[in-house]
Amino acid sequence: ETGVTQTPRHLVMGMTNKKSLKCEQHLGHNAMYWYKQSAKKPLELMFVYSLEERVENNSVPSRFSPECPNSSHLFLHLHTLQPEDSALYLCASSLVVGPSSGANVLTFGAGSRLTVL
Amino acid sequence: GESVGLHLPTLSVQEGDNSIINCAYSNSASDYFIWYKQESGKGPQFIIDIRSNMDKRQGQRVTVLLNKTVKHLSLQIAATQPGDSAVYFCAENDYNQGGKLIFGQGTELSVKP
Numbered sequence: 001e002t003g004v005t006q007t008p009r010h011l012v013m014g015m016t017n018k019k020s021l022k023c024e025q026h027l028g029h030n031a032m033y034w035y036k037q038s039a040k041k042p043l044e045l046m047f048v049y050s051l052e053e054r055v056e057n058n059s060v061p062s063r064f065s066p067e068c069p070n071s072s073h074l075f076l077h078l079h080t081l082q083p084e085d086s087a088l089y090l091c092a093s094s095l096v097v098g099p100s101s102g103a104n105v106l107t108f109g110a111g112s113r114l115t116v117l
Numbered sequence: 118g119e120s121v122g123l124h125l126p127t128l129s130v131q132e133g134d135n136s137i138i139n140c141a142y143s144n145s146a147s148d149y150f151i152w153y154k155q156e157s158g159k160g161p162q163f164i165i166d167i168r169s170n171m172d173k174r175q176g177q178r179v180t181v182l183l184n185k186t187v188k189h190l191s192l193q194i195a196a197t198q199p200g201d202s203a204v205y206f207c208a209e210n211d212y213n214q215g216g217k218l219i220f221g222q223g224t225e226l227s228v229k230p
Contacts, residue, residue, distance in 0.1 A: 002160065040126075043161075043206070043220040090160050099216030100149055100166075100208075106218060108153075108160030 003027040004109035006091050012115045013081065021076040021112045023091030029107070031097040032074040034066060037088040037111065049074060050097040081116045088113050129227045136197045138224045140190040140207035147209040152181060152192045155223070156203045164192070164205075194226075202228045 004025045013019050025032065034046040048056035049068040063085075065077040074091055088111040095104045130136045142150075148169040153161035167174045167181045167190075174181050180193040190207050204223040211219045 002162065004160070006160075040222065042222050045217065092160075099210045099212070100151060100218050102166060105151065105163050105166070106161075108162070110158065110160045 002107050002109065004091055004093055004107055006089075006109035006112050008112060009110065010113045010115075012117065013078065014117050015081060015083070017081075018077070018079045020078065021089055021091075021114075023074040023076075023109055025072055025074075025091075025093040025107075025109075027093055027107060029093035029095050030071055031094045032068060032071070033092040033094075033106070034074065034076055035090040035092060035108075037090055043090070047076075048097060055097055078114070081114075083116050086114055086116045126222070127225045127227065129229060130197050132197060132199060132228050132230050134197055136192075136194040136201070136226060136228075138192045138194075138205050138226065140192075140221050142188050142190060142207070142209050144209060144211050144213060144219075145185075145188065146212045148212070149210040150181070150183065150190050151208045151218070152179075152190075153206045153208065153220075154201075154203045155206065161206060197226075197228050199228050199230060202226055 007022045030051050032049045036044045036046055045058050046060045047066045052068045063080050067075040090111045091109045092106045094106050151166045152164045154164050155161045165176045165179050165181050167183050172183050178195045182191045204225050206223045207221045208218050210216050
């Protein structure tokens with residue numbers, strides 16, 4: 001275990017459904033991230049939170065809505081998704097938001113595999 | 118735009134052989150690089166990192182080489198084992214994007230017994 005736990009591991013939803021992905025980290029980190037991983041594409045950064053405050057939104061469609069109630073928990077609320085949104089959604093955390101370094105490395109969860117029908 | 122890329126999308130090696138996974142980067146301002154390993158059904162896991170003031174760093178069975186002249190990064194795995202089968206990503210701190218970590222596409226390593 002990496003210390004970053006994601007649930008559910010697999011999710012199948014229709015385009016009209018509303019669902020949520022959950023991420024919890026037990027590392028005492030202050031920064032949390034959502035990434036999208038599609039086949040044969042580099043990891044795409046979606047959202048960045050620092051101490052529960054959103055600091056970055058990389059032009060993500062509004063059908064994806066993040067929520068960070070505290071520094072240990074991160075949610076991704078999903079609504080009216082499209083089939084092209086099917087992907088592996090990875091949560092990550094780091095000590096602080098900022099450039100990576102030996103003391104500030106991204107730690108990833110195992111991901112939530114989302115399929116939109 | 119600037120990007121991190123990999124020369125080979127797949128690599129197949131015999132168990133016990135050494136593996137070399139390559140990565141090209143184009144941002145000369147990058148000062149920190151990481152290799153991640155992603156096994157099937159898992160998220161990326163940190164393997165080894167290197168700063169731009171170094172050209173080589175060794176870990177347990179892994180070595181990262183950095184050639185800043187040609188902007189090339191490689192990961193060498195000694196005595197490759199079946200458990201090394203995974204997708205390997207390189208990543209760089211891109212200071213043109215505020216120090217954001219930019220990932221390459223990944224190379225799939227397959228180890229034949």
